[in-house]
Amino acid sequence: MYCLFPPLLYRRTAADVESQLLQSVASDRFQCKVPPSPHRYTLEEVKIKDVVLRLVAVHQMEMREAHLVLTGQRIWPAAKVLGLYLVENPDIVQSAGSVLELGAGPGLPGLVAAKLAPQPERVVLTDNKDLVLDLLEKNIVKNFNDDPMAVKPRCSHLEWGKGVADFRDQHGGFDVILASDVIYHRPDIPLLLQTARDLLNDKPTSVLLLSYNDRAKIFQQTVKETAAECGLEWTDIPFRELLPEFSQIVHPDEVRHLHLMVFMKGAS
Incomplete structure (x- = not known):
């Protein structure tokens, strides 16, 4: 039997299990020993108020498959909260000429935007892994695909910090960029x-x-300091007050360390 943690852990809540798993990821203690398996995919309907998506993903994850967080094949609560924020504030997307999702995984926020x-x-939905890009497609x-003539969002390979100028030459700049649960290492x-x-x-x-879950509670200050170094101004969005319906799509325990933030370029 493959066991990562002592039996005591199984008596904790699912949110506690996820938290400890991903604290291990964040601190580099976790070593993947089970390769990702596309046969674990299932097709499920995900409803964010009036927006209904049919998403292929790893909707049920066993303890031994926790490494899938590294391959972007699971829909995490942070993605649902970001999707809800877009649905409640559609003008963000509707007034934008272009939208990009970074580290899209199954693509929930980007598909809501589309x-x-x-x-x-x-x-444009992006990831840096071919397996995930296939999932996005x-x-x-x-x-x-209801209308063969309908226009569709696109997906493309992008690795942060590499070939970014070439990517911009190909796709242009973006008015709105989305990212959910993409931070696991400082x-x-x-x-x-x-x-x-x-x-x-x-x-x-x-x-x-x-939108990200700071499960290890070690990233928030670094995010803010790095934003300033990059010339970005930031604001925390109090989603619990602004989005009271969030508890209908995620369990509150799953997002107890979640941060929803907006960043803008600072004045030059």
């Missing part, structure tokens, strides 16, 4: 924020929306 956007083809087809933070800054358009309304 459903809200007047031009879904101006929504599946989910785009599942949600934008060195990821400057790569994420600098990449986002380099791809944001120079408009006063251009924003990065970041």
Whole structure:
């Protein structure tokens, strides 16, 4: 029997289990021993108020498969909260000429944005793993294939900090950038924020929306300090007050360490 933690852990809540698992990831103690398995995918309907998505993903994760957080095949609560924020504030997407999702995984926030956007083809979902890009392609087809002539969002390979200028030359800059639950190691933070800054358009309304669970409670200060170093101004969004319906799509324990933040380019 494959066991990562002592039996006592199994008497804790699911949120406690997830927290300890991902604290291990964040502190580099976790070593993946089970390769990711696409056969674990299932197709399920995810409803964010009036937006309904059909998503292929790892919807049920066993303890031994916790490494899948590294491959972006699971839908995490932070993605649902960010999706809800977009649904409650559709003007963010509807007034944007272009939308990008970084580290998209199954693509929930980006696909919500595409459903809200007047031009879904101006929504680009990215990841740095071929396995995840294949998953994104599946989910785009599942949600934008009713009309063969309909325009669809796109997906593309992007690794933070590498080839960002070439990516911008190909796709242009973006008015809105989305990222959810993409921070697991401290060195990821400057790569994420600098990449986002380099791809944001120079408009006063251009924003990065970041939703993440700081399960190990070690990243929030680094995020803020790094944002300042990258020339980004930030604001915490009090989603618990602004989005009281969040408890209908995620259990409150799952987001007790969640931060929802908006970043904008500072004045030059």
